[in-house]
Amino acid sequence: MKSFEALFFALSALLTVGGAVATIGSRRPIRSAMGLLVTILGICGCYLLLGAELLATVQLIVYAGAVVVLFIFVVMLLGPAAVSGTDKASAIPRYVGATVFGVGALGAGVLMRQLASERLTSTKLVKLPDGFGGIEAVGRELFTTYVIPFELTGALLLVAVVGAMAVARGKQADPTRPNAPVNPHLADPHLADSDPSDAQSAINVKAPTGEPSSAATAANAAKPPTGEPSSAATAAKPPTGEPISAASAANAANAAKPGDGH
Amino acid sequence: MTQLPLHYFLALAALLFATGAVGFLIRRNLLVMLMSIELMLNGVNLTLVAFNRIRPANHAGHIFTFFIIAIAAAEAAVGLALVLAFFRLRGSVRADEATLLKH
């Protein structure tokens, strides 16, 4: 029995660490997402070994079923642009930080036996009561002792929903006026500079029916992965990086309205 | 259930947390940075569940983990929304493209 458990733990730990290394090491984000999935499966195994049956299920449903799928969805949405090349900026301070963390953690991992007292690491673990970690026991505590945090989570999820919507939702074009310029001020260079939220809507006016993001994505799909500058890609990614770029990108995208000199 | 010593799990969790932290610090791809944060939170969760194993009188660690999973999902939603908004404007998901604001 013990050797089976040790084997199961070794397998889970291998999956966890291997997946984690794949997550941070892959150049392609889709492989990173798969690595994350493998890590989650490994952790699931650990949860089962520790008697946390409900959590193992929740981990599978929420992490593997929702979070990783969300990541994969975004990776698919971004297409080739999701792949990152080599770093341009100086990375020395970050590598120093990473080394500190890596060495510290390796040390901590190796020394965990020493760091934690016998009280915490005893091999003679207490016998678990019946139903420990099961849905009934956890659920009972969740809705009695922990009912206040549970209610507070409502506010957390609400704010996440509203926040994600406020940030990511593109403005829908007015379907009744397909050819009208969305923003009358866009021609005014003084205003176009600082009126980016309307510039955003000008991008999206080309996609009156579809997803708000599709127009922007389409504009970027024109950019070849090799980095050859097409006109749309150049407009969307000017070298200067001024805020005016949003407006000029919008003007380039809006064929009905030629750019007005910036 | 298990008779494996607890520090096996604690060491694994520490490794996982550190792998996530290292990934967060060395990678510049926003998506991978978000996934690294998920790895770190998973390390925290494993620590909590492992410590709950030696204190079976209640489920404090389990329930803490339960809430962290909810927090992580909410965080991922907002984070991916921000990445999408950034991508629409920049056409890239590289963190070092975020150079407009400096000093």
Add this chain to the structure above:
Amino acid sequence: MTDSVFVALAPILVVAFGGLGLMLTEVLSRRPAREGNHESGPSSDLALGTFVTMATGAVVALSLWLVGPENLAGAKAALPFLVVDRFTLFFEGLLCLGAALTALMAGGYLPEHKLDRGEFYPLLTFSTVGAMVLAASGDLLSLFIGLETMSLGVYAMVGFRRGSLRSTEGAIKYFLLGSFAAALLLYGGALLYGVTGKTDLAGIAVALKTTAGADLGLVLVAMVLILAGLAFKISAVPFHMWTPDAYEGAPTPATSFMAVAVKSAAFALVLRVLIGVFGDAESMSWATGWPPVLALLAALTMTVANLIAGRQESVKRMLAYSSIAHAGYILVGVVAMIEPGNDAQASVLFYLLAYTVTTAGAFAALVLCGSRGKEAVSYEDLAGLAKRHPALALAFTLFLFSLAGAPPTAGFFGKLYIVRAGLGAGLNTLTVLLLLNSVIAAYYYLRVMVFMYMREPAPGAVVAVPMRSGYVTSALVLSAVLVLLLGLWPATSLHVALDAAMANR
């Protein structure tokens, strides 16, 4: 009636249900989208609604203060997750005040800058709910939920101008570093749970006293992780990288909310954790605990932030660095808590109150200087303001005086009490450093005044056509009155701060 848990939690509930009501109002009221008509946007009524909600929250907190939390039998029912004491009520009132001023600013700013979308106000209210939960929490679990509720709302508010690269970049940086800091805090919390078997702060403190010796290594790791996470949240140097970017990129009301409410809540978190968990004599001693670390952070934060702030060309960014520097001053007060029995914590609370009204006023003045989608950001934008709008320039000057710590403003007494607490605790070097830094800071605050009073306005500058908004003007007047009140009669609010500090010991 006073034995109901709902009465004890009334400030949080009022704000939460007010936020729900505002969301429903926004969804159910369909306005015709007319171009260029500022009156038709959701801001016209949501801003007022948010202000009323927040004011109600503050009034409820004040009445609970007058009743006395010790007379509320229901307050015990929420333990250990939410603690209802004078410390909590003080922060609930303070956060509501900051959010109310932000709502007024947003009511003028969002329509003027064509950002008039209704989501801003629910985000603001629920972030405030999170901040209030954070200040009230007596358990790691509610602490993290409050922290994340507040942070997620603020990330979205920073990125609210989603068509602007600056706004989105600021939000991404803030999000990534904020989540990283939260993960560090969580790991520290998990280790504390492992050592003590408790998640409530009081229980952890008791367990640490009795059994800490066995697991000193783990406790130390936990303390380092928690301190690093806290330093991120209060944007102490060297964990401040996100602050200027997020502050500059965000719409100005969101900047004000971050500078005011988020900072206050972060310091409430610091006080709760440092006193609640690491408050024993050994952890609080100069030789074996956190004070030297925090003293180093305070010195670095003040000095670096002030030196960089003087070199900024953007007033908004200068205010961001100045807010980092103020976090450094407050940290001096936190370190001064090592001397038991002195008023260091009260001085921190008073400083937060003074800083809230001052900073909100300064940002409201900055909002008023911009118009029609163009923010006033650089010093040149403010040139000649005194000639065109003397009243606005006068108010701005008042807030700058208060930020610099000149009498007779709120900022003066804030600094005075911190300096007194610092000297009382024997932190002579740190206190002298604080005073030196105030001198550096006075230079760049004066520079704004020089531009406002002594430069000629550039033709076609933004301030030529100022925005007119009753909302922002009332925010400005309200903060100016409060700054003067706190500066002329500080005794009452100091007593309030002392009472609040007594509760968290």
